[in-house]
């Protein structure tokens with residue numbers, strides 16, 4: 648069935664357009680069996696496979712962010728946890744969690760108005776997506792989705808007044824534990840605005856976990872090409888020069904009020920955190936010739952976790968970026984349910 652997403656409308660450009668790239672990248676890797684995802688195909692048309700280099704990168708990204716999410720939900724069971732996704736794009740985590748009965752009390756997605764309008768329109772026409780929203784209580788409008796557990800709101804998060812209003816309208820509660828998902832978004836913001844997003848949460852809530860994923864290392868030849876490619880596509884990595892290394896990722900979180908922070912590049916994450924059996928499984932899916940390119944690519948992306956907790960009654964003590972991952976999360980019961988195996992391979996730009 649043709650999807651509304653197959654071609655981004657011309658008025659969606661620049662950084663917003665990267666939501667389409669992210670969604671297509673995840674759909675392609677899911678279709679190849681790298682991880683389960685029964686929902687992304689509702690949001691985007693499946694194009695030619697980007698090949699093992701990119702698909703394996705998506706696997707590590709999904710496994711890493713998913714592991715933090717899984718650990719957060721386990722640590723907050725019974726505490727009415729909340730997840731806030733900043734720059735959510737067409738991410739499907741809410742539906743994944745609903746399908747397995749693990750959705751938190753509240754899941755809020757924020758993005759720019761044009762992306763939110765497209766996502767709302769797609770949700771409104773897809774019974775499989777509507778099914779996760781409680782009947783009668785959901786309001787799927789042209790510019791937002793408001794339901795008891797799931798809220799999709801427009802906000803430019805560079806403006807903290809907009810961020811605050813959208814979260815208040817969504818029913819976000821500063822007194823309950825929150826996981827903030829920052830998957831490929833802070834890197835597009837000017838440095839001071841990225842820090843302001845992190846600080847916004849730490850100044851209001853005593854228990855916050857951050858899960859981040861984005862580019863690093865702009866200074867070498869690969870990094871310079873990465874910066875230039877995205878600048879040419881009109882989505883410059885404005886935040887990268889100020890936060891270029893793992894250590895700067897950690898320092899930024901500390902400075903923003905998070906007592907504990909960790910960051911790993913994706914190559915290290917793949918080699919040391921993902922279980923050997925899972926590495927072997929993904930390696931068997933597609934032959935990867937370009938090992939050096941893959942290593943280079945993985946070294947230019949990182950995953951970050953930061954924690955702000957109540958020291959007297961800690962909830963997040965056991966959370967760790969290094970907690971072993973045997974399978975990416977969430978795992979679908981039918982990993983290849985919509986697995987149209989695209990035969991074509993063509994090089995594409997790195998996952999966004």
Ligand code: SAH
Nearest residue numbers: 663665666669734735736758759803804830
């Ligand atoms: N997190 C999603 C999408 C990543 S693409 C995923 O991983 O699949 C980056 C997203 O950030 C885009 O949807 C873009 O519109 C959003 N974004 C970038 N700058 C933003 C801003 N200032 N306010 C709100 N959203 C923003």
